[in-house]
Amino acid sequence: MSRAWQIVALAGVVALGATSCAERAKEFDTAMNVLPPVALGASLVYVDSSVQTAYVLDVTRPEAAPREVALGRGASFVARRNEHDEALVLCRGERGGVGVDPEASSLTVVSGTAGAAPRTYVLGSPFNAIAQTPDGARAIVHFRTGEGLAGLLFNPNEIAIVDLEAEPSATNPVRRTVRSFGGVPSAVFFSPSMALAEGPRTLAVILSDAYVTLLDVDNADRPEITVPLALPEDPRAVLPVQVLFDADDPTVYVRAVASDDIFALRLQEVPAAERAGNDFRPSLSQLAVGSRPNDMALFDAGDGQRLIVPSRASRNVSIVDARSSSVTTIPLDVPADRVLVFDATAPGDPELSPRALLFTTDGSASSISFVDLVDVEERRGRNVETRAIGRPIVGALPLLARGLLVLQHSSATGAPGLSLLDLAARTSAPIFADVPLENAKFGANETRIFVAPSFGPRLGFLDLGTFVPGEVRLDASITAVLPLADAPIVAVIHGDLAGHVTLLDASDPRRETARSVQGFLLSNLLARGDE
Amino acid sequence: MRALSFFVLVLTALLGANHAAAQVPAQPSAQPSTQPPPQLVPPAPVDGAPLQSAMQAPQSAPPQNVMQAPQTAPPNAPAQTAPPQGWVAPQAAPTVAPERAPFDESDGEEGYEDVSEPIGLAGRLAINATLDVLWYLDTANDAFARSRGLTSGGFSVALTTIDFSRQLLLDFGLGWRTESSQTVVLQAFNALYESHATYVDATLRFELTPWFVPRARVSAGLQYLSATLSNNSGSSPLDGGAFAFVSSVGAGVELLGRLGAGLTSRESQTAALTLALIVEGGLVVGTNSSLTLAPREPVDDEVAADRLPVVGTNIGSLGGVAPYLHISGALRF
Numbered sequence: 001m002s003r004a005w006q007i008v009a010l011a012g013v014v015a016l017g018a019t020s021c022a023e024r025a026k027e028f029d030t031a032m033n034v035l036p037p038v039a040l041g042a043s044l045v046y047v048d049s050s051v052q053t054a055y056v057l058d059v060t061r062p063e064a065a066p067r068e069v070a071l072g073r074g075a076s077f078v079a080r081r082n083e084h085d086e087a088l089v090l091c092r093g094e095r096g097g098v099g100v101d102p103e104a105s106s107l108t109v110v111s112g113t114a115g116a117a118p119r120t121y122v123l124g125s126p127f128n129a130i131a132q133t134p135d136g137a138r139a140i141v142h143f144r145t146g147e148g149l150a151g152l153l154f155n156p157n158e159i160a161i162v163d164l165e166a167e168p169s170a171t172n173p174v175r176r177t178v179r180s181f182g183g184v185p186s187a188v189f190f191s192p193s194m195a196l197a198e199g200p201r202t203l204a205v206i207l208s209d210a211y212v213t214l215l216d217v218d219n220a221d222r223p224e225i226t227v228p229l230a231l232p233e234d235p236r237a238v239l240p241v242q243v244l245f246d247a248d249d250p251t252v253y254v255r256a257v258a259s260d261d262i263f264a265l266r267l268q269e270v271p272a273a274e275r276a277g278n279d280f281r282p283s284l285s286q287l288a289v290g291s292r293p294n295d296m297a298l299f300d301a302g303d304g305q306r307l308i309v310p311s312r313a314s315r316n317v318s319i320v321d322a323r324s325s326s327v328t329t330i331p332l333d334v335p336a337d338r339v340l341v342f343d344a345t346a347p348g349d350p351e352l353s354p355r356a357l358l359f360t361t362d363g364s365a366s367s368i369s370f371v372d373l374v375d376v377e378e379r380r381g382r383n384v385e386t387r388a389i390g391r392p393i394v395g396a397l398p399l400l401a402r403g404l405l406v407l408q409h410s411s412a413t414g415a416p417g418l419s420l421l422d423l424a425a426r427t428s429a430p431i432f433a434d435v436p437l438e439n440a441k442f443g444a445n446e447t448r449i450f451v452a453p454s455f456g457p458r459l460g461f462l463d464l465g466t467f468v469p470g471e472v473r474l475d476a477s478i479t480a481v482l483p484l485a486d487a488p489i490v491a492v493i494h495g496d497l498a499g500h501v502t503l504l505d506a507s508d509p510r511r512e513t514a515r516s517v518q519g520f521l522l523s524n525l526l527a528r529g530d531e
Numbered sequence: 532m533r534a535l536s537f538f539v540l541v542l543t544a545l546l547g548a549n550h551a552a553a554q555v556p557a558q559p560s561a562q563p564s565t566q567p568p569p570q571l572v573p574p575a576p577v578d579g580a581p582l583q584s585a586m587q588a589p590q591s592a593p594p595q596n597v598m599q600a601p602q603t604a605p606p607n608a609p610a611q612t613a614p615p616q617g618w619v620a621p622q623a624a625p626t627v628a629p630e631r632a633p634f635d636e637s638d639g640e641e642g643y644e645d646v647s648e649p650i651g652l653a654g655r656l657a658i659n660a661t662l663d664v665l666w667y668l669d670t671a672n673d674a675f676a677r678s679r680g681l682t683s684g685g686f687s688v689a690l691t692t693i694d695f696s697r698q699l700l701l702d703f704g705l706g707w708r709t710e711s712s713q714t715v716v717l718q719a720f721n722a723l724y725e726s727h728a729t730y731v732d733a734t735l736r737f738e739l740t741p742w743f744v745p746r747a748r749v750s751a752g753l754q755y756l757s758a759t760l761s762n763n764s765g766s767s768p769l770d771g772g773a774f775a776f777v778s779s780v781g782a783g784v785e786l787l788g789r790l791g792a793g794l795t796s797r798e799s800q801t802a803a804l805t806l807a808l809i810v811e812g813g814l815v816v817g818t819n820s821s822l823t824l825a826p827r828e829p830v831d832d833e834v835a836a837d838r839l840p841v842v843g844t845n846i847g848s849l850g851g852v853a854p855y856l857h858i859s860g861a862l863r864f
Contacts, residue, residue, distance in 0.1 A: 024673030031718035050717075062842045475839050476766060496766040497719050502839065511839070519769045519824050519844035522760065525716075526822070526847030529670030 025529030027051070032497060034521060035078050040112030041085040041486030046499060046521060049075035051528060054089055054110045054118075055521060059489050059503055062517040068524065069118050072106040076128060081164065082136035085112040085486070088164075090141065092126040107141060107162055107173075121168045123160045124175060131188035133202055137165050138190075138217050140204055141173070145184045156184040159206070161220045174220040181228065183209030189243040190217070194250045197269040197279040205252060207240040212254055214265070214282060222277040227284055229256055229263055244298050246305045250280065251322055253307060255296050261286040262293060262309060264322045285325055290314035294337035299354045299373050308373070310358050312337040317358055317369075319377055328377045333386040334367040336360050342400050344424040346372065357423065363392040363410050370426060389419055389428055401446055402464055420467055429467055443483045443490055443506040450490055450509075452478040459492055461509055472509050474502050475516065498522050655691035657807070660684070661708065661859040665815055669850025675724035675758065676712040683710030683726075687859075689734060702734040706750070719762050726756035728777055736785065744785040748811060751778040756849065758822050767826035771843065775820040775851055781813020783857065807861035817851020 035047040046055045046066075052073055055066040072091035081088050087110045096102030105126045109119040129144035143156040157180040162173040178185070187207045193200040206213040206224075214225040230238040240263075242255040250267035265282040272279075291313040298305050307320035312335040319328040336358035343352055354373040359365070372383040395408035405421040407428070418431040440451040443461075451460045457474045459481065480493040488507050494500035499521035505513045663683045673679065687706025694700055708728045716722040730752025737745045754775045761768035786808045825843025829835040 024677055024679060025670045028673050028716045029718065065845055475841075494766070496764055497762055498760065498766070498769065499844075500766060514839050516839045516841040517844075518766070518826050518841050519760075519846075522720075522769070522824070522846050523844050524847045526671035526674055526849060529673050 027528040032521070034497065034499075035075065036480070037482065037493060038078055038080045038087055039482035039484050039491060040080060040087060042484055042489075043085075043112040044482065044484075044491055044501065045078060045087040045110055045112070047071065047075050047078045047089055048521060049073075049091075052091075054078075054087070054108075055499070055523065056110065056112060056114075057499075057501065057517065057520055058114070059484060059491055059501075060487055062501075062503060062515065066520045066523050067114055069108070069110045071108050071110075072120065073103050074105070074126070077130060079130065079132075081109065082132055082134055084136045086110060086136075087112070088130060088132070088139065090127065090130050092128065093123075095126075107139070107160075109164065119168055121160075121162050121173050123162075123173060125154060125158055125160070127158075127160065129185075129188075131190065131204075132164070133190040133217070134192065138163055138202065140188050140190075140206075140215075140217070142185050142188060142206070145186060156180075157208075159185070161204075161215075161217060176220070178206055178213045178215065178224050179226045180208065181211050181226070183211065186239070187241075191245040191252070192247045194245065194247050194267065196250060196267065197272075203245075203252075203267075205243050205254075207243070207254075210234075210238045212240055212243075212252075212263075212265075214252070214267075216278055219278075225278060225282060227263075227265060227282055229254065229259070242296060244296060244307070246298060246322070249304060249323065251305075252282070253296060253298070253322070255293055255309075257292075260288060260291055260293070262289050262296060262307065262320060263287075264320075264325075266322070285322070287320050287322065287325060287327060289318035289320060289327060290316055290329060293318075295339045297339045297341045297356070299341045299356070301354075301373070301377075306373075306377075308339055308341065308356055308371075310336040310339050312360060312362075317356075317371065319373075321377075326377075328380065330371070330376070330380050330384060332358060332369050332384065334360070334365045334369060336365075336369060337362065338396065340396075340398055340400075340405065341373070342398075342403070342423055344403055346370070346424065347426060355423075357405065357421075359393055359396065359407075361393055361395055363394045366390060366392045368393070368421075385426070387426055387428075389421075390430070391419070397440055397449070399442065399446060399449070399464065404464060406440070406449065418462075420462075431462065431467070431469060441481045441483050441490075444485065444488055448506065448509070450481045450483065452481045452492070459504070459509070470509070472504060472511050472514065474511070474514065476500055476502075656864045657689045657691075657702070657704075657861045658864075659687045659689065659704075659706070659809070659859045659861040661687055661706065661857060663708065663710075663855050663857050665710070665853040665855045667850060667853040669819075669852065671847055671849050672724075674716050674846075675714060675722045677714045681710050681712055681853075683708050685709055685728075687732070689732070689861075691736075698738040700736045700738065702736060704732045704734065706730050706732060706752075716760070720760045721762065723759040723761075724756065725758075726754055728752050728754035730777065730779075732779075742787045744787060744807075745782070746785050746809070746811065747780075747782040748813070749778070749780045751776070753777070754817060754820075754851075756820055756822075758824065758846075759827075760824060760846075767829075769824035769843065770827045771822045771824035771846075773820040773822055773849075775818045775849075777815060777817035777851060779813055779815040779855065781811045781855065781857060783809060783811025783813075785809045785861070787863070805863040807863055809857065809859045809861060811857040811859075813855055813857070815851065815853045815855050819848040819850055821848045822846050 030050045033049045037044050037046045042060050044057045052071045054069040054071055057066045058064055071089055073094040074092035075089050076092050077090040079088050089108045089110055091106045093105035094100060094103040105123040107121045107123055123141055127141040127143055130139055130141050132139040139162045140159050142159040155177055158177045160173040160175045166172050185206050185208050189205045191203040194203055201216060201218040204215040204217050210230045211226055211228045216222045230236060236258045238256045238259050240254045240256045244253040252265040254263040264285045264287055267280040268283050270279055270281050289309040290311040292311060293309045294312050296307055296309045298307055304323060309318045315335045316329050316331045337360045340357045343354055345352055356371040356373055358369040367386050367388045370385045376383045391409040393407050394410050397406040403423045405423060407419040407421055409417055419428040421428045440449055442449055447464055449462045449464060455477055457477055458471045459478055460471045462469045476494040478492055479495045482491045490504045490506045492502040498519045500518045502514055502516045664680050666680045685706055685708030687704050689702040689704030691700050692703050711725040713723045730750045732748055732750035734746050734748040739745055754777045755772060757772035759768050759770050787805055789805050823843050823845045826841050
């Protein structure tokens with residue numbers, strides 16, 4: 001073989017070999033990790049943590065490409081910022097490795113409005129949970145047990161207090177460690193503005209195993225106050241699970257499992273001369289409400305707030321006056337583990353006054369109890385009325401603005417799946433349904449309720465004014481329904497990994513006016529290799 | 532890819548063996564040829580010229596008349612066989628191609644022999660089966676292939692249209708090329724890429740030797756590429772396509788051989804089927820192709836009409852710049 005032929009053969013072999021060996025960009029081999037979307041005013045926010053990107057889809061202009069917002073690594077949680085057209089994305093950062101630089105965790109605020117720059121607050125530690133005040137002004141980022149805690153060294157009682165109204169800075173967020181008795185925070189609750197000595201402020205109540213911690217969010221440099229819920233020698237696992245606030249007579253009510261008491265923390269003023277930090281000091285009192293309270297709610301009794309506490313085990317309901325520590329126990333005809341307080345008229349009583357509905361959702365009872373709360377401590381059982389619903393209740397969805405409660409029954413052939421309970425008339429209208437209420441969402445102005453089945457392409461809805469049901473057939477199975485607050489649109493989420501949303505007219509949901517957006521999570525896919 | 536490599540190696544070996552065999556008679560240009568004297572094609576009868584005399588004319592010619600170019604012919608005269616004595620040449624021999632100059636041994640090109648016939652159409656038409664390996668520089672193409680290079684195949688035809696001189700030729704051609712690749716992207720989607728390109732090209736060929744022809748080629752054409760992303764979630768695959776203008780410039784060599792005949796015989800090159808192996812490298816420059824994917828239209832018309840209107844998404848642009856290696860096998864007539 002001549003030299004020329006050898007060169008040709010060699011060139012061919014080299015070329016083909018090079019074709020086989022050249023590797024593509026690794027970004028194309030990274031699996032997508034898309035978090036459940038959240039609805040903002042007129043947009044949907046999807047987060048794909050694999051590409052550190054939030055996709056903001058404007059549902060009023062679905063033909064436009066989704067806006068992409070860069071995030072930190074390890075996005076693990078996304079939620080709507082309360083009372084704002086923004087989403088909070090918690091990114092746990094990157095511990096680092098071969099060829100991968102470490103990255104601190106961060107909280108990114110993604111606006112639903114085009115043109116608004118995202119704000120990223122560097123948190124430092126790989127927190128895995130976030131709680132925010134009802135007005136969305138502040139957030140506490142913390143560790144929660146059992147959700148991917150990792151790290152060579154980490155302090156599970158470290159928290160970061162973020163002022164979401166302020167720009168990120170060296171002092172925002174504030175990182176600190178709350179006092180611990182060996183536990184790890186399980187949840188954080190924020191109070192409404194509490195009437196305290198130095199002025200109304202927001203408190204954070206951090207729940208941990210057998211103790212709670214009070215923290216002045218507006219004065220994050222002040223020491224926290226830790227309140228044990230059980231004696232050190234108490235072997236019970238007193239785990240706080242529910243918190244209520246009385247803002248006028250500053251009191252924090254805590255309900256805990258494995259406890260027969262309600263814990264009332266009255267925030268008493270600390271004399272100015274004695275103040276070393278906080279201007280309040282909690283005074284703990286334990287209110288006996290029978291066996292194992294299952295729920296609690298506050299209502300205005302005219303001369304102050306009262307607590308109403310149902311107990312399924314003792315089949316009664318307790319009315320608690322925290323100021324006097326007096327407890328009034330009222331027996332019930334049917335057990336109840338849920339309480340719903342509402343203002344309404346009643347049959348034979350045209351006065352709009354506070355009333356309570358007591359029921360259970362464990363499927364053991366098919367009756368409910370109405371309690372008129374006016375003078376209940378005097379009238380006791382005479383204020384109780386029991387109504388039969390006809391079928392056991394397994395779920396409830398309140399719609400107090402319309403005076404309705406949607407009750408879900410256990411599924412059975414030929415039996416209604418839902419009941420619409422008129423809280424004022426105390427009547428129920430059966431609705432045949434074979435869908436659970438877990439995925440039910442109210443549309444804008446709460447004129448309709450939309451329910452998505454766990455499988456199948458049909459979206460059910462119910463007109464809450466006429467009780468007329470309907471359904472819309474879509475092109476793919478439904479995984480969630482997200483009504484949008486600032487647009488008359490209901491977004492129906494489908495399970496396509498590439499992103500698939502059907503947009504329905506919330507006021508007139510019909511197939512003829514529906515349209516879909518598909519594949520938007522692959523927007524700019526081809527540019528990923530450039531990163 | 533192994534099969535492709537094997538094919539190229541086998542093709543290369545075959546042509547190389549053929550070339551090696553053909554080198555034997557091509558060496559001794561000064562030695563007497565052992566081949567029988569060439570058969571002259573009897574010319575058509577001309578008025579007053581007996582056919583018999585024409586048929587007898589070659590008998591008086593020396594046996595080495597091919598290797599011994601006519602001494603009386605000027606070096607750059609048109610390639611015509613010297614008429615034998617007693618033979619009257621036709622008045623107007625039909626020619627199709629520009630006449631070629633006879634070989635001048637003073638050129639020093641070993642083994643290059645005189646061609647005294649116009650080449651006509653023979654040797655000017657080429658049919659190519661092409662194999663291109665393109666290394667796209669844009670990482671966007673990685674979405675559809677596990678390796679950076681894409682292999683394409685196609686066909687083209689070319690016609691030698693302009694003969695600038697005895698050795699410099701210009702071919703114009705028309706070709707079609709297709710490439711496809713399929714892989715898994717994002718560990719979830721089957722990504723399929725296909726393209727079809729139709730192009731015209733111009734190739735400047737320089738016959739350095741009868742078997743070794745350097746060449747340079749430019750091409751331009753229109754490409755339609757399509758992409759499909761699908762997964763097993765039950766949703767419709769996402770389809771899309773785009774047009775792009777593509778052009779290329781490259782240079783390489785063309786190795787010629789004739790199956791069963793000597794390579795150095797110009798007559799064998801021009802008068803019969805010739806096999807060529809073309810190896811060329813260069814650069815493809817194309818416009819970026821913006822791809823918008825939308826769910827595939829259902830096959831059933833009724834289902835398609837019932838489907839909700841859907842908005843697709845733009846997944847970005849595929850770059851069109853790629854160095855390439857072009858290998859083709861050609862048949863020249």
